[in-house]
Amino acid sequence: MVCGESGLGKTTFINTLFQSSLKSYQSASERHNKFTSAHQNVDIDIVRAILEEKNFKIRLNIIDTPGFGNNVNNHDSWTPIIDFIDDQHESYMKQEQQPSRKDKKDLRVHACLYFIRPTGHSLKPLDIEIMKRLSTRVNLIPVIAKSDTLSPSELETFKTRIRDVIEAQDINIYTPPLELDDPASAEHSKQLIEAMPFAVIGSEEEVEVTPGQFVRGRKYPWGLVEVENEQHCDFKKLRSLLLRTNMLDLILSTNEFHFETFRSIKMGG
Amino acid sequence: MVCGESGLGKTTFINTLFQSSLKSYQSASERHNKFTSAHQNVDIDIVRAILEEKNFKIRLNIIDTPGFGNNVNNHDSWTPIIDFIDDQHESYMKQEQQPSRKDKKDLRVHACLYFIRPTGHSLKPLDIEIMKRLSTRVNLIPVIAKSDTLSPSELETFKTRIRDVIEAQDINIYTPPLELDDPASAEHSKQLIEAMPFAVIGSEEEVEVTPGQFVRGRKYPWGLVEVENEQHCDFKKLRSLLLRTNMLDLILSTNEFHFETFRSIKMGG
Ligand SMILES: Nc1nc2c(ncn2[C@@H]2O[C@H](COP(=O)(O)OP(=O)(O)O)[C@@H](O)[C@H]2O)c(=O)[nH]1
């Protein structure tokens, strides 16, 4: 799930991640399912996609929250998002309770990327409110949106401030497990953790750098930002976490931790 | 006056405009006057400065609105800003009515730069609400903040969308007079108008481009954004409007138009 105010490049990021226009901004036909709760102005769009990577196929549900936080009064604007997450836990629980469970579909949210506006200052009150509510229900991964807005030193300061607020506010964010059998995986996890919150840049454009050689990036009059250049942003690290090294952990921990939390609350435990 | 939400580079812009650290972010000692209205969380800071340019001295009051629009509920967050502008008209009117007017101080706001977040989408509801209220009281100059966030094509689209909304919402923005005696000034005015809303980039850093040669700009791993490069942003045009070609018009029109509007409302006319 991608979550955050309008204009932070969430849709672009999804397209960048799956290297194809899975979502289009304007056409309503791409919006397969629309979930609108009592608060009409936060529509939740679900795009279903099949990701084929080498030997495996993943059925992906990408959940976008387009209209978020854009109103004059944003109080309770998080309710539809929270309702949605709880609904998925609820319907999974109901399926689990069926005598026949062989068609069980898992539509629960396994990872929620929370997009932070790159002000250079700190987290906004609204960010804190929402992240607190998300963190108890889903694997929360805060990311710094449009990080090409920040110079290297501004980014470092911003990351530190965000980490401090997350800690002070006791917000539980997803952490790749560190106790792993091989030192290379443990080292990779350590690097992922040190980079958090990930600085994200997205692009739907391929730019020709030398004749015939294209890179995904954003072309400015003063230079070319490369999405897959680790000196430019943390896109590669985030992609690796989501689609390679930690995909299984994100799915399992949703079941073992977040679902169980929900289930015990529901069952009055 | 600079107006807009926190984190849009307003303070940096002021420093860039006057090429010296007129304002500092942290030290309260720089805040000479604090105007807080009933709404405590929008402080208005006034920094008084003397700008010396060649043969003249200008006494400048720079009014910053730091905490704006950052709350969960921003309803009425514009009230302190509007009150402030009205207060200046009010106190000028009172002075005018004194028998002795020789010490008359003009603290009215002659130009208000409204900073727009560079989402790439369109104006937010809050922007429209505030700009409407500002436009009837002060010379309103909307600017696109941190425009290095936008690629050239995104910037063009964004400017068009903003202009469309301004027109549709009937928001009166400051326009340099076009009927001028010499063709060069008229051409300059035309170019200013065509560039609106101005794309602004600010920086407190001087970057060495060649040994001994410094430019004001933002250094990224992928290139150097130059504040005074007209291919990079409209800073030079805006500075020219504010401090050279249109300074007198901004002052006179505040007196002839905005003040008279206020005065007639107050006097029940
Ligand atoms: N500077 C910058 N702009 C971006 C980035 N990603 C997307 N954009 C631009 O931001 C605008 C809004 O992007 P969009 O994906 O629609 O944002 P959403 O509203 O969060 O879904 C578009 O003009 C994008 O081209 C990025 O990483 N950096």
Ligand SMILES: Nc1nc2c(ncn2[C@@H]2O[C@H](COP(=O)(O)OP(=O)(O)O)[C@@H](O)[C@H]2O)c(=O)[nH]1
């Ligand atoms: N990308 C970009 N960042 C900027 C620009 N101007 C200022 N900043 C950065 O944005 C952050 C907030 O700037 P500040 O002037 O304090 O914003 P204010 O809260 O509106 O007064 C700082 O890290 C600045 O260095 C700009 O033109 N472009």
